[in-house]
Amino acid sequence: MSSDYIHLNLFTMNSVEHVTTGNWRTPGDQSHRYTDVEYWLDVARTAERGGFDAVFFADVRGIYDVFGGDSDTAIENAVQTPANDPQALVPAMATVTDNLGFAVTRSTTYVHPYQLARELSTLDHVTDGRVAFNIVTSYLESAARNLGLDERMDRQTRYDRADEFMDVCHRLWEESWEDDAVVRDRESGVYTDPEKVSDIDFEGEYFSVPDAHSCEPSPQRTPVLYQAGSSDRGRDFAANNAEAVFVSQPTEEGVRDYVADLRERAEARGRDPDELRFFPGIVPVVGETEDVAREKYETYAENVDYEATLALLAGFTDIDFSELDPDQKVEHIETDAIQGAVNAFTQNDPDRDWTVGEVAEFAGLGSTSPVVVGSPEQVADELQYWYEEVGVDGFNVKEVVRPGTLRDFVDMVVPELRERGLVRDEYEGETLRENLFEEEGRTRLAADHPAWN
Template sequence: MPARPLHFAAFVMNTTGHIIQGTWRRPTARQTDFNNLDHWVDLARTLERGKFDAIFFADVVGLYAPYRGDERKYFESGLQVPSNDPSVLAAALAYATENLGIAFTASILQEHPFNFARRISTLDHATKGRIAWNIVTNYLPNASRNFGLDGLTKHDERYAWADEYVDVTYKLWEGSWEEDALIQDRETGIHADYDKVHRINHAGPRYTVEGPHLVSPSPQRTPLLFQAGASEAGRTFAAKNAEAVFIQSPNLASAGRDTADIRDRAERHGRRRDDIKFFQGLYVVVASTEAEARAKAAELDEWIDYDGQLSHMSGAVGIDFGHEDLDTPIGELRTEGVQSIVGWIKDLVPDRPATLRDVAHYTATNSRIVGTPEQIADKLAEWQAAGVDGINLVNAEIPTSYEEFVDHVIPVLQERGLAQTEYAGGTLRNKLFGRGDRLPERHPAAGHRKSVANVR
């Protein structure tokens, strides 16, 4: 059976310190140029040269939970603060490229769905259908307080909120304008058929939205939908809504279980197993020989801010490990929730007690592949065999991490049929699925359509 091309996205954030902390200090690193539009345009062009499917922007709208009692570490190490709005870059990146998809994260917390839907449709028009939305709820108490809430909404309630949020946007994108409502007839002077534009009259627990949508149907109508929830509620939400799911499985067996589970759930919601593409987060260190690659990885490790890695993990899970020494064995900690962290690394250092430094090192390197282009291609093929459709490529440096992958790994993958050599036509959705520009009828958004022809 011939190899199927993997999909590739670049996992970035409009900030300095994203996933691997401290490497921005390297002389060749340019992450500190994140305020400069040219920085992102140059990267987008590099990715398009390598036939990447998309650039994928993470985002947060608040500070992580305190580390050593406050947020000083995040500011001093540049860990996701300052952090700029990634959606503002989308039109410029699309204008500088022809095929690259632009995916950005936006929380249901940060904008009313009516205005968000309008902005997305505008961007989808401007990019000729290359926009993707990574749907997230919110897990940061500071973000909740930034938007007027007293504290963090309970986990399952956040997904109930997300269900209504996407329902409003689906009604606006799919149900407000019929396909042929925009006429623009110069002879009759009729610009749009009033009878084919509909108010949505949504009335729910959080939102009351009359409509109609102020933007005519964009090339995709609904943007390509990403999601990354790993919880029970998150998996169910992804199974119902997502077209692309970002996973960070620690190993191949886990990836097989994670992808199969969400695909099973998707079938139970009336969708097909191949309606969802799975993107695994991975980080690559490549060189011409294995020995050179391992030496390069060891040199990179010397730049990693392990205290920063631990603060990122601590801030995300809400457990402040900042008062402990990095060499403290984690078995000696009495912090609530520590047992889950013990489980993450129990096989990592079998010959001695694992420490917080091991945890920090694990967060920086657990998804790393080190080797020659051929060895990396072998490993990526294994991830594909485990159920993964694509790779969300993490960086240690921008632009070097992506330039090296494009120049050295992509050609080997293309020779093996594991990477595309040309882009498909149409929108981002059609490039990924080859089934047209619009959502299939079995997606829940399609139930809001009034009249949409030729959608499979």
């Protein structure tokens, strides 16, 4: 770890079920209120009360139509469908908070960088610099089909395009407008000095963007860059771009290896390896006592839906689980979907053979992340261990019931962690980057970031 304390993101989605299944049925669950902005305002207030860095919105394009084109399983069980656009929630959530950040997932495969750069500059303006861009390349065939492609691009092409995409964004965000371009001089009648606004003259294989950015510089200029590449190619992309990395490994060994590997790749690119922040996912199930927590866990585990979980996982991995017997071992494949999701159950722990049934049971509560069950002290112990011994910077808190998982965590675990000096009492700055790097005034992308080269 390179942070002075544990950083927290709420990992959520503008939908009913994200990386759990079946728990929309759990009494008290309010995930159906994802269409109600009041629900999200409450989430924002709670996360800020808990000192979270950000609410991190996952997002997908397409429907999980994964068993030979069957989308009914996903639709019936609310597997990331229905899902609304997360970006629209951010201005409202920013209005009721002062320091909380907002990470929005956007796909480099289905958006144009000139358009996306403008959208994120706008969000960075209206939030006073509290926005992050979770860069993804998208993995569902149905996204490709509905967004103008005959088939999904292969991984290599998706990441090549993403490299160029980020190059365009960097020039628009960082190089097009000088800091003092806007003069707002009433006497001379000059609002912006055209000499200080430059065309970027970008001509690449995928994009041609000749002109200047149409937004004036926002507080962070480049939003904080989040990424979660898990394949070899994806890890290179993360090392080139990410300031915060989402780790998706179910075992301690897997997390250690991933963090060490990414730090090495970053260093090889001239970056200070300690400047990357690592966030594994965790699913906290906490109760006033261990017994209460165990009872909650039993209910949640019972509500997991086998078919829905396999539909979710089939989307992540391209493995058609409907063809497989629950007792069958999951075999390793190379996939153009999310390689890390396959590796999690086939490679990360060489001593363990996962069967389809075991995978479905495990992944129904948080996909590839460990579930931590216990009293506030026990959960805090576990997080402290991961932070101090495994070397992560914080956690993506994944929800089982909404907003119950977040509330339990903020009301029970955060006070315990604060008592140990492990979660902030106050934010360092106003922008997300200042808070993520614990440094007031650090609003801009680091000088050793490869984007500058």
